[in-house]
Amino acid sequence: MSAVRVIDDPSVRRGATRPPRAVVGSQVDTEETIFASLDGRILRRFWLFVAPYRRRLVWALAAVLAFTASQIAIPLVLRLVVDNALVAGAAIDDVSIPAERLLLVGIAAFFAVASLNFVANLVQETLVSRIAERLLIDMRRAMFAHLQRVSLAFMDKTETGRLMSRLQGDVHALQEFLETSVFAIGDFVLLVGIAVVLLVLDWRLGLLTLSVMPILVAVRIVWLPRARKAFLRARVTSSTLNGALAEGIHGVRTVQGMGREDVNLALFEEKAADNLDAQLQGTWLAQIMVPIVDGLTGAAMGIVVVAGGTAVLGGRIELGVMVAFLFYVQRFFDPIRSLTMQYSVMQRAMASGQRIFEVLDVPISVQDRADALDPAEIDGSVAFEDVTFGYLAGQPVLQNVSFRAEPGQTVALVGPTGSGKSSTMALAHRFYDVWDGRVLVGGLDVRDLTQASLGRHIAMVLQDPFLFTGTIAENIRYARTDASDAQVIDAARAVGADAFIRALPDGYATLLEQQGGNLSQGQRQLISFARALVADARILILDEATASIDSYTERSIQRALARLLEGRTALVIAHRLATIRHADRIVVLQQGRIIEDGSHAQLMRRGGLYARLYRMNYASFDDIDV
Amino acid sequence: MHASKSILSSSAPPERVGVDLSDLETLRRILRMALLHKRGMAVALATVVVAAVFQLTIPRFLGSAVDSAQGLIGAGENAVARGALWQTAALLLAASLLRGLFTMWHNYQGEAVGQRIAYDLRMAYYAKLQQLSFGFHDSVHTGELITRGMLDIEGVRTVVNAGFMRLVLILVLLGAGAFLLLRQDALLGLVALSFVPFAGWRSVVARLRLRASWLALQEKLGVLTRVMEENLSGIRVVRAFAAQPFELAKFEEVSRHTLALADRRIDIRVRNAVAMTYAFFIAMGLVLWIGGTKVLDGSMSVGTLTEYLAFMAILQMPVRQLGMTVNAFARASMCGARLFEVLDREPAIADRPGAADLEIGDAVVRFENVSFSYSGAPPGDRPAPVTLHDVDFEVRAGRTLGIVGPPGSGKSTIAHLIPRYYDVDSGRVTIDGQDVRDVTLRSLRRAVSVVQQDTFLFTASIENNVAYGDPWAEPAGITHSSEVARLHDYIAGLPAGYGTLVGERGVSLSGGQRQRLSIARSVLLGAHVLVFDDSTAAVDAATERAIREALRAETTDRATIIIAHRLGSLMHADEIIFLEAGRIVERGSHDALLALGGRYADLFALQSLDGETPTADGTPEHRS
Incomplete structure (x- = not known):
């Protein structure tokens, strides 16, 4: 009897070294490092999105200016009250206008300015926020609509998450930019306005007070790059840490199954500690500005008190000017900060902006001709004539491919991974345009047909039976939103999905969560069959991958498939021998060329690649190295 | 615990605006966590009070500066007046600087305590999730758990500064400010403070409404995200059915809803903020008026009036932010409750007190009358509750058991019971006579390795992924197990070899490659019991056979259990059991089962028809 080998007892192993090869969570997110300088082209293109709101923007700007003016005016009104009413009234008793009336005038002026402030504030905030909100939606819509039309090759090589971050994060950055830009104009005017008012009130005192401003600007210039670095590090460590957490949760069964808990906890702790450190450093850098700004404000107030007070004593300026200065000083660091x-x-x-316009600039590869046809009926034949096609210039994935599927025939495409089967399918639906040769559907070049008509005459069933969140009925009528309930049920019944759908709690109204996660793979596939059946197209394109489906489900799928193929032309990427054998024609592809073409019996007699593969009895023709 | 907060409910808990006792209990618990960082909290509390005090002195100094300037108007320059001005200026500078320093200090300390709490919570949460058993993870959406670990921890972290510290600051400023204002002149003080209740009330109301509308907006944005995400990942389906117009209409409709909600939020925010400012200005105007009159009749100095105005300016900010403070508490209690719900859970499967390590001899795995059912609603891929009834079998080192049966018959459940991912309801599972519940989990899971159906790839190099269970393994061992799993040649052909990054951001492996990597992982551990849970479905028959032979050549000390749909994967087993609805309905060798002519023979016939089943010796056979 031997004790079980306990490999990673942390009490023994930790301390000496951390595991030589172990990580939790992924590494830095490259999308995150993102700062670019002002770019005129981006601004111009951005302006195209803003332009529809020009008129409202002008109003917003007017409101911003009115608001700023009222802010500048308030200390001036205070000065008016202090000098004209209070000081004058207290010091000299004669005057023609009684001090009480002067006070009332001052108060009235104050309320007038405050009311202007109220209205302008309401208008500027509402307008700017609303414009920015609409801008966000416009840009998102533009991108989303564009993505519906760009080349599938682009969609294939771009992660969904990456596009989503453009549709969500990046549009927010531009929304924020518009908002802050408008208010920044207000801040700038405020800054200049305060400086001008100070200089007009008393240029000597004004200059003295303003002398602290360059100090603040200098401090911020030194501070900013450091702070930004620290903030970036805080953000990056956070997202790394959260990535590690997410991984730990997604992979928890593997973690527990392999007994990695302690190792992972130790690694996670390193990341958490790193994040804590980065956060504290970021906080420190953010907070260091507080005493600097406060100290400079104090210094400016001190200057006003000493220099201004002396001037008041000497009778050179009025007391109200000093009061106004004191109120201005407390305000004037805000615009610099923002x-x-x-x-x-x-x-x-x-x-x-760069990333958004990058998406908008992805060329639209396939477009309807102005005079494209939209025939109501087609004969259902599909023909490839000498087709050459590729995704990258100089690297064709299909070369001189020719074959023809007569109406009602089933043609199976067979070949190892990378032989060009999927590209062939995609061309039949004109997801891409051929380099050379032509693809005919119903005897017409696909480039002469509208994409909408191709969508109607050709139905596709993909290897991954992608379902949308929504009810089962909605999914089945995805291709024909006007299909009646009876049509939906008929289709489900025909493919043998009716029974299990009815057994679900809400039948056809059952909500599919997370793209059908509450159904089994086989059930999802059957629903996608029903979806294709409702589409009722003459031509069917089928990526028949059933590797992960068990024999029991397989049986019902085969039956459904037979029903689906009835009376239709079918191009099938075949994996299963059963399907291949029953095909009218088999086209064997290798490295983008057709190497064999014929019926099962013919190909077996020929004894070529097909016969060899068939004899070797692979589960899937995909998984072989040829 | 709140039913509405239960982690088992998939929808977000309804937002409650009121306060109840469990909220306070959660906040108390967060406060207790904060108080664990004694020094930090003490310093933060002390400095926040000092900062408030310095801030409150500033209006006083401003007032006295104005007074001393006014009092000496026309008196001409003199040393006394100058001295007074210099003194006031120095005091102003000192008070401002000190206020700034102490503000920095308390902000930093408060944030530091918050960050440390976040760290503590994060570690506890991570550790707890790793311990909680499969049953728990089955019943909870992973997205929900991730959200808790990210956003809810943030919600608790921010309450230290935005909630507790800010509350203290507001109380000190308002309390002392009101005292100072009212002491000097009760009427003017009341007028000056008149905006406080209005602004505070508006702020709180607005914040709570914003919160409610935020939740509504979040929900709509969630829908929008889903619409876009599904569109992008299902783009082939969209294009196949030329459904772009339909998809754009969907997008448009959800966008319209979000825009309406966003507009409503803008209105709530702007109207309240503007109203608060206006209230402040009205109070200020009234102070100016009443104070001005008092100055005129000589009962008040201009300096005192300035002091009142400056005070009001100081109180304005914290009052306007009262809503944020209330919001911070509301958020923290909600977030905290959700976190504590997880943290307070006890793992259903844990070592018994005094459990000993598993001792392995012949590696005899035995099921004795095992019955089992999943408690709790099994989500997702398992629509039917899987149960086992009186399952009995035995497999030992050097032998192989095959398990076959329709989906949902309980095959995977058997795989899960051996390393004790779940506990049996009755009967027992033993290894070399030791009940799996009596030995330590660590030793049990070292001895038993299950190759899962779905291989989880960690975002790391292939080497790290293969060595996932034994990060100390020698490179030779990693290469060896990859060779056994027939993955080595593929890896060696990659530009970066074993250093190639896989997982979410790395190269993508095919289904078969993933399964082979999973096998390599298990082989490296040298487990005494190896269970293949339908883990070769995507591997072609020839490769599968090669792997099987390599495994056999490697050691004879291992008991092997193979669960598969494809009979070719397990027809060589020493014993095969056919499972149906959790019961063993047929058992025996391949030949015996064929001779029996029952379900197994049926299935064999079915698969042969499909041309998929190799003959018993593993060489493919041609049927035409």
């Missing part, structure tokens, strides 16, 4: 923040927002927006 203006420097605006810089980061702008940089982020430029980077986001």
Whole structure:
């Protein structure tokens, strides 16, 4: 009897070294490092999206300016009250206008300015936010609509998550940019306005007070790059940490099955500690500005008190001017702060803009001709004539491919991975345009037909029976949203899905969660068959992958398939020998060329690649190295 | 615990605006966690009070500056007046600087405590999730768990500064400010403070409404995300059926809803913010008016009036932010409750006190009258509750057991019971006579390796993935197990070889390659019991046979269980059991079962018809 080998007892192994090869979570997100400088082209293109809201934007700007003016005016009104009413009234008793009335005038002026402030504030905030919100949706819509038309090759090589971050994160960056830009104009005007008012009120005192401003600007210039680095690190460590957490949750069964709990916890702790450190450093850098700004404000107030007070004593300025100065000083660091923040927002927006326009610039590969046809009926034949096609220039994946499927025939495409089967299918539906030769559907070049008519005459069943969130009935009538309930049920019955659908709690109204996660693979496939049946197209394209389906389900799928193929032309990427054997024709592809073509019996007699593969009895013709 | 908060409910818990006792209990618990960081909390609390005090002195100094300037108007320049001005200026500078320093200090300390709580929670959460048994993970959406670990921890973290510390600051500023204002002049003080209740109330109401509308918006945005995501990942289906117009209409409709909600949010936010500002200005105007009158009749100085106005300016911000503070507490109690619900769970499967390590001899795995049912609603891929009834079998080192049966018959369940992913309801599972419930989980799971149906790839190099269970393994061992799994040649052909990154961001492996990697993982562990849970479905028959032979050549000390749909994968087994609805309905060798002419023979016939089953010696046979 031997004790079980306990390999990674942490009490023994940890301390000495951490595991030589172990990580949790993925590494840095490259999408995250993103700052770009101001770019005129991006701004111009951005403007095209803003342009429809020009008129409202002008109103918003007017409101921003009115708001800023009211902000500048308030300390001036205070000054008016103090000098004209209070000080004058208290010091000299004669005057023609009684001090009480002057006070009332001042108060009235104050309320007038406050009311202007109220209205302008309401208008600017509402308008700017609403415009920005609409802009966000417009840009998102533009991208989304564009993605519906770009080349599938682009969609294939681009992760969905990456596109989603453009549709969500990047549009937000531009929304924020528009919002802050408009308000930044207000901030800038406020800054200039305060400076001008200070200088007009008393240029000597004004200059003295403003002298602290360059110090703040200098400090922020030194501070900003460091702070940004620290903030970026905090963000990156956070997203890495959350990635590790997500991985731990997704892979928890493997973790427990392999006994990795302790190792993972130790690795996770390293990441958490790193994140804590980065967060604290970021906080520290953010907070260090507080005493600097406060200290400079204090210094400016001190200057006003000493220099201004002396001037008041000497009778050179009025007391109200000093009061106004004191109120201005407390305000005047705000615009500097938000203006420097605006810089980061702008940089982020430029980077986001680049990524958004990158998407919008992806060429649309396939477009309807102006005079494209939309025939009501076609004969159902499919023909490839000397087709050459590829995704990258100089690297054809199909070369001189020719074959023909007569109406009602089933043609099986067979060949190892990368032989060009899927590309052939895609061309029949004109997902791409051929380089050379032509593809005929119903005797017409696919480039002379509208894409909508191709969609109607050709139905596809894909290897991954992609279902949408929604009810089962909605999924079945996906291709024909106007299909009646009876048509939906007939289709389900025909493919043998009716029984299990009815057994579900809500029958056809059952909601498919997470793309049908609450159904088995076989059930999902049957629903996708029903979906294709409702489409009722003359031509059927089928990527028949059933490797992961068990024999029991397989049997019902084969039956459904037979029903689906009835009376239709079918191009089938065949994996199962049963399907292949029953095909009218078998086309064997290898490295983009047709090497064999004929019926099962003919090909077996020929004794070529097909016969060899068939004899070797592979589960799937996909998984072989030829 | 709240039923509505239960982790088992898939929908988001309804938002509650009121306060009840369990909320307070959650907040108390968070506070207790914060108080574990004694020094940090003490410093934060002390500094927040000091910062508030310094802030409150500033209006006083401003007022006295104005007074000393006014009092000496016309008196001409003199040393006394100058001295007073310099003194006030120095005090202003000092008070501002100190306020800034202490503000920095308390913000930093509060944030540091918050970050440390987040760290503590994160570690506890991660550790707990790793311990919680399969049954728990079956019943919970992974997305839900991830959200808790990300957003809910954030919600608790921010309450230290945005909730507790800010509350103290507001209380000190308002309390001391009100005291100072009212002491000097009760009427003017009341007028000056009159905006406080209105603004505070609006702020809280607005925040709570924003929260409710935020949740509504989140839901719509969730739908929008789903519509876009499904469109993009299902783009082939969309194009195959030329459904772009339909998809755009879907997008348009959801967008319209989100826009309406966003507009409503803008209105709530803007109207309340603007109203608060206006209330502030009205109070300020009134102070100016009443104060001005008092100045005129000589009962108040201009400096005191300035002081009142400056005070109001100071109180404005925290009052406007009252809503944020309330929101921080509401969010923290909700988030905290969701976290604690997970943290307080006890793993259903854990070592018994005093459990000993498993001792392995002949590696005899035995099921004795095992019955089992999944408690709790099994989600997703298992629509039918899988149960086992009185299952009995035995397999030992050097022997192979095959298990076959229709989907849902309980095959995988058997695989899960051996390493104790679940506990049996009755009967027992033993290895070399030791009940799996009596030995340590660590030793049990080292001895038993299950190659799962779905291979989870970690975002890491292939080497790290193969060595997942034994990160200390020598490179030679990793290469060897990859060779056994017939994966080595493929890996060696990659540009970066074993260093190639796989997983979410790395190269994608085919189904068969993933399964072979999973096999390599298990082989590396050298387990005494190896269970293949339908884990060669995507591997072609010839490769599967080669793997089987390599495994056999490697050791004879191993008991093997093979679960498969494809009979070719298990027809060589020493014993095959046919499972149906959780019961063993047929058992015996391949030949015996064929001779029996029952379900197994049926299935064999079916698969042969499909041309898929190799003959017993593993060489393919041609049928035409």
